[in-house]
Amino acid sequence: MSKIKSLQYLLLDTLNKRKNIISADLASSLKVKENNSYYIISWKEKLEQKEIRVEKNKFIFYQRNDIVNKTLDLSGSLTFNNNNADLIIDNILKKEKEVNKPLNFFKKYLSQIIIIAAMLTAALSFTNVQNKIIPVLLILFLIFDLLEKKKIFFYFAITLISLLKPDKYVLFYSIFLILFNIIEPIYFFKKIKILLLSFSILLNFYFLDISLGTFIDHFIIILILCFIITLINFTKYNSNYNWVYCMPAFSFGFLFNNEIMISYLWIINCLLMPVIFNYLDKKFFLKINTSPIFE
Numbered sequence: 001m002s003k004i005k006s007l008q009y010l011l012l013d014t015l016n017k018r019k020n021i022i023s024a025d026l027a028s029s030l031k032v033k034e035n036n037s038y039y040i041i042s043w044k045e046k047l048e049q050k051e052i053r054v055e056k057n058k059f060i061f062y063q064r065n066d067i068v069n070k071t072l073d074l075s076g077s078l079t080f081n082n083n084n085a086d087l088i089i090d091n092i093l094k095k096e097k098e099v100n101k102p103l104n105f106f107k108k109y110l111s112q113i114i115i116i117a118a119m120l121t122a123a124l125s126f127t128n129v130q131n132k133i134i135p136v137l138l139i140l141f142l143i144f145d146l147l148e149k150k151k152i153f154f155y156f157a158i159t160l161i162s163l164l165k166p167d168k169y170v171l172f173y174s175i176f177l178i179l180f181n182i183i184e185p186i187y188f189f190k191k192i193k194i195l196l197l198s199f200s201i202l203l204n205f206y207f208l209d210i211s212l213g214t215f216i217d218h219f220i221i222i223l224i225l226c227f228i229i230t231l232i233n234f235t236k237y238n239s240n241y242n243w244v245y246c247m248p249a250f251s252f253g254f255l256f257n258n259e260i261m262i263s264y265l266w267i268i269n270c271l272l273m274p275v276i277f278n279y280l281d282k283k284f285f286l287k288i289n290t291s292p293i294f295e
Contacts, residue, residue, distance in 0.1 A: 003061045007039055008032040010059075014085045026092070043092060052091060058084045106146065108285045109241060112277055113142050116247060119273075123250075123266055127259045134161065135169035135250060142243050150188040154243075155196040162203040169253035171204035176249040180242035187242075210256065218260055222251050225267050237274035247273060 008030065015027050029044035039059070042051035060077040117139045124132045138161065144153035158177075161170050178197040181187060212219055226248040233245050248270045254263035 003059075004032045004034050004039065006061045007041075007059055010081060010085050011041070011088060014082070014089045030092075041088065041092075052088070054084075054088060105240075108281065109146050109239075110143070111280060112244065113139060113146065115276060116273070119269055120250065123254070123262055123269065127254065127257065127262050131165070131167065134165060134167040135173075135253060137161070138170060138173060142241075145241060145243065152189050152193055152196070155189075155193045159196045159200045159203075162200040166204045166207035167253075168204075168208060168210070168256045169250055171201065171208060171210070172249040172252040173246055174200045174204070176246040177242060180245055184242060215255055215260075218255055218263070219252070222255060222263060222267065226251065229267065229270050232271070233274050237277055244277075 011030060011032070012027055015030070026043055026045075029042075031042050033040040033042070034056070038053040038055060040051055040053055042049060044050070059081050061081075117136055120139060121132075121136055124135065138158070141154050141157045144151070144157060147153075158170060158174060161167065162174075174197050178194060178201065181190060181193050181197065184190065187193070229248050230245060237244070239245070248267060251263040251266045251270075254260075254266055
């Protein structure tokens with residue numbers, strides 16, 4: 001049996017002893033290759049291909065003396081191999097079960113708010129919307145939710161805006177947010193937040209002149225695109241805050257202010273946000289630990 005097959009069998013055997021804590025696809029995707037210096041161990045985690053490199057001297061396998069004129073001391077090799085196999089499996093399982101925890105939640109989500117506010121400000125600068133401060137102000141109010149998730153300052157702020165200055169952006173943002181709050185299984189002050197959002201929606205509907213009119217086709221298209229984006233965001237990005245998934249709502253604000261092109265451009269913008277956020281998480285906000293036996 002070749003060395004790479006021996007190592008693969010050893011790792012699979014080690015995995016099998018822990019089969020109650022591994023994913024169903026891990027064992028089937030585990031592969032071993034080699035180069036001059038390393039064993040290259042690869043596996044699939046969800047749809048992502050991962051690999052680690054292990055120095056060849058971390059394992060001792062039987063070798064025919066007539067092929068390689070060198071006698072190996074195999075005493076203690078079984079324990080040596082098993083110990084290093086355990087270290088590799090520990091590393092793989094840690095990577096597979098690892099939850100990407102930001103080093104600083106506040107900095108992570110504050111950076112998202114700044115990015116969203118900057119993008120929204122840039123989009124609004126190309127429009128003819130008379131009151132540009134309301135949607136940006138709405139995003140900046142997210143800091144209330146960021147400072148303390150258990151409190152409801154942000155939701156009171158939305159209601160206050162609806163009372164003082166009803167706005168199309170607030171209306172559609174509130175509709176998105178109430179939907180995410182309803183399907184959220186555990187959420188602090190869930191009933192109060194839903195009540196405040198419901199009141200905000202009613203106020204905006206009452207004071208705003210919302211008519212589909214010639215926008216019906218665009219409304220349906222944008223609605224479908226928003227649904228697709230929401231599915232993508234939920235599968236590609238994980239957030240502790242519902243407001244991260246409400247960004248497509250502003251497309252309807254642009255649409256009903258007769259800024260049709262901007263509404264579609266904002267949809268594209270919403271597709272890019274999870275990509276940007278994932279990149280920032282990977283580069284700045286996630287801590288990755290590696291074992292000393294791995295490259």
